[in-house]
Amino acid sequence: MIKFISIILFVGAFVNGFGISAVYAQESMAEIEEITVTARRRVESIQDVPIAVTAVSGQLIEDIHLANLIDIGKVSPNVVFTSQSSGGQAMGVSIRGIAFDDLEKSFEPTVGISLDGMFMGTNSGMNLDLWDVESVEILRGPQGTLFGRNTIGGVVNIRRMKPTGELGFKAEVDVGRYDREDVKAALNFAIIPGKVAGKISLRSLQGGGFQHNIARNEDVKGRDLIGGNVSVLLTPTDAFEALLRIDFYDDKSEGPENLNMSGPSEALCSAFGLGPLGCRDTSYDVAAADNFKTSVVPQRHLNFIDGQNATLEVNWDLGNYQLTSVTGAQDFDELLDVGFEGASMAVTQFVRPQEYEQLSQEFRISSDALDSKLDYVVGLFYFSNEYTTTQNFVFFGSTAQLFTSNQELDAIAVFGEANYQLSDALSFTIGGRYTDEEKKFVHDHPIEGTGPFSFEGTESWSEFTHRLGVQYSFSGDLMTYASWGTGFRSGGWNGRPATIGGVGPYDPETVENYEIGIRSELADGRLTLNATAFKMDYDDKQEFNVVADPVTGQFDTKIENAAKVSYEGLEIEGLARPSSNHDLILRFSLGLLDSKFDTRMRDGVNVANQTATLFAPDKTASIGFSYNRPLFATSSLNLSGGLNFVDKHRGRTEIPMEPIADGRDVVPSRRELDLSATLETPIGSKSKFFVSVYGTDLLEDGGFADRPVEIRPLFFVAGMRVRRQYGVRFGIEY
Numbered sequence: 013m014i015k016f017i018s019i020i021l022f023v024g025a026f027v028n029g030f031g032i033s034a035v036y037a038q039e040s041m042a043e044i045e046e047i048t049v050t051a052r053r054r055v056e057s058i059q060d061v062p063i064a065v066t067a068v069s070g071q072l073i074e075d076i077h078l079a080n081l082i083d084i085g086k087v088s089p090n091v092v093f094t095s096q097s098s099g100g101q102a103m104g105v106s107i108r109g110i111a112f113d114d115l116e117k118s119f120e121p122t123v124g125i126s127l128d129g130m131f132m133g134t135n136s137g138m139n140l141d142l143w144d145v146e147s148v149e150i151l152r153g154p155q156g157t158l159f160g161r162n163t164i165g166g167v168v169n170i171r172r173m174k175p176t177g178e179l180g181f182k183a184e185v186d187v188g189r190y191d192r193e194d195v196k197a198a199l200n201f202a203i204i205p206g207k208v209a210g211k212i213s214l215r216s217l218q219g220g221g222f223q224h225n226i227a228r229n230e231d232v233k234g235r236d237l238i239g240g241n242v243s244v245l246l247t248p249t250d251a252f253e254a255l256l257r258i259d260f261y262d263d264k265s266e267g268p269e270n271l272n273m274s275g276p277s278e279a280l281c282s283a284f285g286l287g288p289l290g291c292r293d294t295s296y297d298v299a300a301a302d303n304f305k306t307s308v309v310p311q312r313h314l315n316f317i318d319g320q321n322a323t324l325e326v327n328w329d330l331g332n333y334q335l336t337s338v339t340g341a342q343d344f345d346e347l348l349d350v351g352f353e354g355a356s357m358a359v360t361q362f363v364r365p366q367e368y369e370q371l372s373q374e375f376r377i378s379s380d381a382l383d384s385k386l387d388y389v390v391g392l393f394y395f396s397n398e399y400t401t402t403q404n405f406v407f408f409g410s411t412a413q414l415f416t417s418n419q420e421l422d423a424i425a426v427f428g429e430a431n432y433q434l435s436d437a438l439s440f441t442i443g444g445r446y447t448d449e450e451k452k453f454v455h456d457h458p459i460e461g462t463g464p465f466s467f468e469g470t471e472s473w474s475e476f477t478h479r480l481g482v483q484y485s486f487s488g489d490l491m492t493y494a495s496w497g498t499g500f501r502s503g504g505w506n507g508r509p510a511t512i513g514g515v516g517p518y519d520p521e522t523v524e525n526y527e528i529g530i531r532s533e534l535a536d537g538r539l540t541l542n543a544t545a546f547k548m549d550y551d552d553k554q555e556f557n558v559v560a561d562p563v564t565g566q567f568d569t570k571i572e573n574a575a576k577v578s579y580e581g582l583e584i585e586g587l588a589r590p591s592s593n594h595d596l597i598l599r600f601s602l603g604l605l606d607s608k609f610d611t612r613m614r615d616g617v618n619v620a621n622q623t624a625t626l627f628a629p630d631k632t633a634s635i636g637f638s639y640n641r642p643l644f645a646t647s648s649l650n651l652s653g654g655l656n657f658v659d660k661h662r663g664r665t666e667i668p669m670e671p672i673a674d675g676r677d678v679v680p681s682r683r684e685l686d687l688s689a690t691l692e693t694p695i696g697s698k699s700k701f702f703v704s705v706y707g708t709d710l711l712e713d714g715g716f717a718d719r720p721v722e723i724r725p726l727f728f729v730a731g732m733r734v735r736r737q738y739g740v741r742f743g744i745e746y
Contacts, residue, residue: 044533044537044538044539044540044587044588044589044597047059047067047069048067049061049065049067049147049149050149050169050171051063051065051149051151051169052158052389052429053158053336053376053378053389053429054378054387054389058531059491059531059532059533059540059542060491060531061531062441062481062483062491062493062495062529063151063153063495064151064152064153064527064529064544064546064583065149065150065151065152066087066088066089066091066149066150066152066585066601067147067148067149068084068087068088068147068148068149068150069146069147070144070145070146070147070173072087072638073142073145073148074690075638075650075652075688075690076636076638076652076653076654076686076688077686077688077704077706077708077741078142079141079142079708080139080140080141080142081093081103081125081138081139081140081142081148081168081170082094082095082103082139083142083708084142084148084150084168085150086634086654086656086684086686087599087601087634087636087654087656088150088152088601088603089152089583089584089585089601089602089603089632089633089634090107090108090109090152090581090583090603090604090605090632091106091107091150091152091603091632092104092106092111092627092628092629092632092658092661093105093106093139094106094113094627094718094719094731094733095139095268095718095719095731095732095733096113096115096135096139096719096731097267097268097270097313097315097731097732098115098315098348098350098352098731099115099134099135099136099315099317099346099348100136100137100263100265100315100316100317100344100346100347100348101136101137101138101139101140101263101265101317102115102135102136102137102138102139103135103138103139104135104627104719105121105122105123105125105135105138105165105168106123106165106626106627106628107122107123107150107152107153107165107166108152108153108165108166108546108548108579108581108605108628109579109581109605109607109625109627109628110122110123110164110165110166110523110548110550110579111165111625111626111627111628112135112165113626113627113664113719114135115135115136115348115364116401116506116507116508117134117136117366117368117399117401117419117507118399118417118419118453118504118505118506118507119504119507119554119571120161120162120501120502120504121133121134121135121162121501122162122163122164122165122501123162123163123165123166123167123168124155124159124160124162124163124166124167124168125138125167125168125170126159126167126168126169126170127140127170127172127321127323128170128171128172128255128257128323128325129323129325129338129340129374130321130323130338130340130341130342130372131159131160131340131372131395132342133162133342133370133395133397133421134368134370134397134399136317136344136346136366136368137261137317137319137342137344140170141215141217141237141239143184143196143213143215144172144173144196144198144213145170145171145172145173146171146172146173146174147170147171148168148169148170148171149167149168149169150166150167150168150169151166151167151168151169152165152166152544152583153165153166153497153525153527153546153548154166154477154497154498154499154523154524154525154548155167155497155499156445156477156478156479156497156498156499156500157427157429157443157444157445157477157478157479157497158389158427158429158443158445160393160425160427160445160447160477161395161423161425161447161449161475161500161501161502162501162502163499164499164500164501164521164522164523164550165523172241172257173211174209174211174243174245174255175200175201175209175210175211175243175244175245176200176209176211177200177202177205177206177209177245177247178200178202178209179200179201179202179746180199180200180201180745180746181197181198181199181200181744181745181746182197182198182743182744182745182746183195183196183197183198183743183744184196184197184741184742184743185741185742185743186739186740186741187739187740187741188220188737188738188739188740189220189222189736189737189738189739190219190220190221190222190231190234190734190737191218191219191220191221191231191234192217192218192219192220192234192235192737192739193216193217193218193219194215194216194217194218195215195216195217196213196214196215196216197213197214197215198211198212198213198214199211199212199213203244206247207246207247207248208244208245208246208247209244209245209247210242210243210244210245211241211242211243211244211245212240212241212242212243213240213241214239214240215237215238215239215240216237216238217235217236217237217239218234218235218236218237219233219234219235220234220235220734220737221233221234221235221266221267221268222234222268222305222714222715222734223267223268223269223299223304223305223306223307223715223732224305224306224307225269225306225307225308225309226298226306226307226308227307227308227309227310227356228310228312232266232267232268232269232307232312232313233265233266233267234265234266234267235263235265236263236264236265236266237261237262237263237264237265238261238262238263239259239260239261239262239263240259240260240261241257241258241259241260242257242258243255243256243257243258244256250329251328251329251330252326252327252328252329253326253327253328254324254325254326254327255323255324255325255326256322256323256324257321257322257323257324258320258321258322259320259321259322260319260320261317261318261319261320261344262318263316263317263318264314264316264318265315265316266312266313266314266315267307267313267315268307268313268715268731268732268733268734269307269309269312269313269354269732270309270313270350270351270352270353270354270729270730270731270732271292271295271296271299271304271307271308271354271717271729271730271732272290272291272292272294272295272296272353272354272355272356272727272728272729272730273292273295273296273354273676273717273720273727273728273729273730274290274291274292274353274355274727274728274729275291275292275674275676275728277674277725277728278724278725278726278727278728279725279726279727280353280355280359280726280727281727284359284408286355286357286359289355289356289357290355290357290359292728294308294355294356295308295309295354295355295356296354296717296730298356299715302714303712303713303714303715303735304714304715304716304717304732305713305714305715307354307732308354308355308356309351309354309355309356310351310356310357310358311349311350311351311358311361312349312350313350313351314347314348314349314350315347315348315350316345316346316347316348317344317345317346317347318344318345319342319343319344319345319368320341320342320343320344321340321341321342322339322340322341322342323338323339323340323341324337324338324339324340325337325338325339326338332379332380332381333377333378333379334377334378334379335375335376335377336374336375336376336377336378337373337374337375337376338372338373338374338376339372339373340370340371340372340373341369341370341371341372342368342369342370343368343369343370344367344368344369345365345366345367345368346364346365346366346367346368347363347364347365347366348362348363348364348366349361349362349363349364350362352723352729353723353726353727353729354729354730355727358409359407359408360405360406360407361404361405361406362403362404362405362406363403363404363406364401364402364403364404365401365402366399366400366401366402367399367400368397368398368399369397369398369399370395370396370397370398371395371396371397372393372394372395372396373393373394374391374392374393374394375391375392375393376389376390376391377389377390377391378390384433385432385433385434386430386431386432386433387430387431388428388429388430388431389428389429389430390426390427390428391426391427391428392424392425392426392427393423393424393425393426393427394422394423394424394425395421395422395423395424396420396421396422396423397420397421398418398419398420398421399417399418399419400416400417400418401416401417401418401507401508402414402415402416403415403416403508411459412459412461413459413460413461413510414457414458414459414460415455415456415457415458415459415460415508416455416456417453417454417455417507417508418453418454418455419451419452419453419454419504419505419507420451420452421449421450421451421452422449422450423447423448423449423450423502424447424448424449425445425446425447425448426445426446427443427444427445427446428443428444428445429441429442429443429444429479430442430443436485437484437485437486438482438483438484438485439482439483439484440481440482440483441479441480441481441482441483441495442478442479442480442481443478443479443480444476444477444478444479445476445477445478446474446475446476447474447475447476447477447500448472448473448474449472449473449474449502450470450471450472451470451471451472451502451503451504451505451517452468452469452470453467453468453469453470453471453504453505453515453517454467454468455467455468455505455507455509455515457509460510460511461510462510462511465511465512467512467515469505469515469517471503471504471505471517473502473503473519473520475500475520475522477497477498477499477500478497478498479495479496479497479498480495480496480497481493481494481495481496481497482494482495488533489532489533489534489537490530490531490532490533491530491531491532492528492529492530492531493527493528493529493531494527494528494529495525495526495527495528496524496525496526496527497524497525497527498522498523498524498525499522499523499525500520500521500522500523501520501521501522501523501554502520503517503518503519503520503554504516504517504518504571505517505518506518506569506570506571508569509568509569510568510569511568513568513570514568514569514570516570516571518554518571518572518573519552519573520552521550521551521552521553521554521573522550522551522552523548523549523550523551524548524549524551525546525547525548526546526547526548527544527545527546527547528544528545528546529542529543529544529545530542530543530544538588538589538590539586539587539588539589540586540587540588541584541585541586542584542585542586543582543583543584543585544582544583544584545580545581545582545583546579546580546581546582546583547578547579547580548578548579548580549576549577549578549579550575550576550577550578550579551576552573552576553573553574553575553576553577554571554572554573554574555571555572555573555574555575555612555614556569556570556571557569557570557571557572557574557614557615558570558724558725559615572613574611574612574613574614575609575610575611575612575613575620575623576609576610576611577607577608577609577610577625578607578608578610579605579606579607579625579628580605580606580607581603581604581605581606582602582603582604583601583602583603583604584600584601584602585599585600585601585602586598586599586600586601587599595639595640595641596637596638596639596640597637597638597639598635598636598637599634599635599636599637599638599654600633600634600635600636601632601633601634602631602632602633603631603632603633604630604631605628605629605630605631605632606630607625607628608620608625609623609624609625624662625662626661626662626663626664626665627661627662627663627664627679628661628662629658629659629660629661629681630659630661631657631659632656632657632658632659633656633657634654634655634656634657635654635655636652636653636654636655637651637652637653637654638650638651638652639651639652643691644693646693646694647691647692647693647694648691648692648693649689649690649691649692650688650689650690650692651688651689652687652688652689652690653685653686653687653688654685654686655683655684655685655686656683656684656685656686657681657682657683657684658681658682658684659681660678660679660680660681661678661679662677662678662679663677663678663679663717663718663719663720663721664677664719664720664721664722665677665720665721665722676720676728676730677720677722678720679716679717679718679719679720680716682712682716683711684708684709684711685707685709685710685711686706686707686708686709686710687706687707687710688704688705688706688707689704689705689706690702690703690704690705690741691703691704695744698746699744699745699746700744700745701742701743701744702741702742702743702744702745703740703741703742704740704741704742705738705739705740706738706739706740706741707736707737707738708736708737708738709734709735709736709737710736710738711736712735712736713735713736714734714735714736715732715733715734715735716732716733716735717730717731717732717733718731718732718733719731719732719733
């Protein structure tokens with residue numbers, strides 16, 4: 013970490029010197045508009061927040077065509093979001109190399125996703141399609157104090173637009189490559205003028221499948237989503253606000269279809285007498301010859317999710333105190349029906365219907381005290397969920413495995429964080445959270461190669477997480493901070509064991525984060541330059557160990573607290589507005605990451621020197637621009653773009669550096685170029701029309717394997733993702 017701290021100190025010295033001379037800059041130069049975030053459960057300038065956070069505005073999302081949450085990862089350092097086609101609109105998430113990539117709901121995420129204040133307890137449905145969004149914040153590093161359990165990598169905080177209380181309408185049509193059609197509309201209206209406002213929005217998203225299946229001689233469909241939202245905002249007084257949102261969605265998307273990467277080390281290619289039909293030659297290699305636009309699987313890749321979300325957020329200003337209540341509920345059904353291995357003949361069929369529901373309630377009280385020298389927030393959080401999964405694994409036409417798993421979770425936490433202003437320049441932060449949770453797990457396994465079994469058990473865990481920090485402002489334009497924080501990821505049960513010995517339980521894992529940072533504004537507010545260095549210690553890391561039963565020889569996946577990992581890194585972010593009339597905004601980011609296993613136990617042997625962290629590229633970087641210019645007296649033109657780089661990294665394999673992987677677990681480095689041009693013109697005095705031409709990931713065509721997965725010892729499979737896309741958006745707003 014010494015080298016990263018040295019960079020921070022250099023940046024600080026540079027900023028301090030630059031800030032002195034910046035006083036003489038032209039006063040007419042326009043400042044960058046203030047960016048506010050809620051990373052500490054209150055609204056404040058991003059330049060005053062002693063947390064590593066990237067803020068993405070709704071306008072930027074529209075300008076550079078960030079279509080979904082996976083795309084948001086392009087603009088934040090040390091962030092990798094991947095597609096996860098084994099769950100309904102699921103995604104793999106990795107922040108600072110702390111990753112989660114699975115479909116099993118008994119396994120907890122490492123990154124928290126918060127939608128309008130509601131914590132989403134599973135990665136299904138996480139890859140939200142973005143529209144009518146106010147902002148997205150990416151908080152990097154463990155957020156165990158204010159956000160709680162399962163945020164050891166960080167938090168993604170999404171806020172959508174509120175009802176306006178005025179009659180208004182906007183509609184948009186997006187027609188893109190691969191027969192993609194996206195139609196969406198929103199209507200704002202007053203129910204009781206000045207007191208109750210409403211909004212209704214609807215969306216249809218169809219097509220976009222980039223693969224042609226040569227076994228079925230048809231194009232893979234892609235998206236098939238119908239969804240909507242109803243929001244009601246109650247403001248009877250200036251001091252009270254209640255916002256109710258209800259979402260519904262019915263997503264019957266198909267694909268992308270997996271490709272078989274199996275070689276002689278996997279049974280599919282070597283042990284079942286299939287010859288080339290079980291090997292990569294007739295699947296992955298065939299697709300590679302066509303830039304991965306081809307798939308060969310006889311079965312369709314059905315990946316459905318339908319359900320409802322509801323949130324109720326109440327804010328009440330009681331003078332010296334602010335009371336906040338956030339109630340959240342989620343209820344959905346999923347279906348995965350897929351030939352998962354991606355072979356050119358029907359070898360396997362995974363059929364997984366799932367049911368999931370959750371309920372959460374958070375109460376917070378915040379206040380200023382001691383003549384505003386002390387500000388604090390204290391709260392109580394309750395979370396419960398239940399899921400049921402049935403898996404029917406068909407192997408060569410016969411059911412080889414059939415099980416049902418059910419889990420009920422109850423968790424409660426009490427938390428608080430306080431900031432004390434010792435002087436105008438110096439402040440201290442202290443925070444803590446105590447969490448207690450209980451999980452009841454039931455597993456019924458009537459069909460398995462070694463015979464049927466069943467299990468029922470209950471376990472409970474409790475954890476304390478904390479945050480300590482110090483913050484010093486050299487001037488109104490330069491702030492530095494140092495902090496020490498912790499987080500934990502819950503323990504649990506293995507939801508898909510092959511033997512009773514693989515059920516578990518396993519214990520929680522913890523992360524300690526040591527961080528220093530600098531936040532600066534230069535050139536009379538026309539340039540912001542922020543840098544953060546961090547060191548993280550990841551203890552009792554939960555790892556998949558595939559082992560053979562000593563009696564039956566049956567392979568099973570066990571989850572064990574088997575590893576310790578160290579991370580060091582640096583993150584630099586900046587915004588610049590070089591012109592005097594707000595025409596041009598430049599943005600840039602750089603993430604450096606050094607991660608390694610200190611220990612990785614497998615069958616009593618430390619294999620750390622054979623193991624690499626997953627979805628943890630050494631480098632990520634992005635540069636971008638947004639240029640606005642008046643046109644034709646009343647119209648305006650926006651030109652936007654961005655270039656994103658992600659270094660090569662390891663996908664999901666058990667022991668990545670073993671020779672058995674043969675490099676198949678490596679996701680190659682990539683560069684993604686996005687460009688757009690938007691023309692906006694008024695229609696009368698209250699309406700406007702826009703048309704936008706865009707292209708994303710323009711440098712490469714076809715697809716790529718962003719999620720290699722090893723299912724030891726059966727097969728090696730590649731999850732696919734589209735590359736170059738382009739289209740036209742047009743819409744109207746009143």
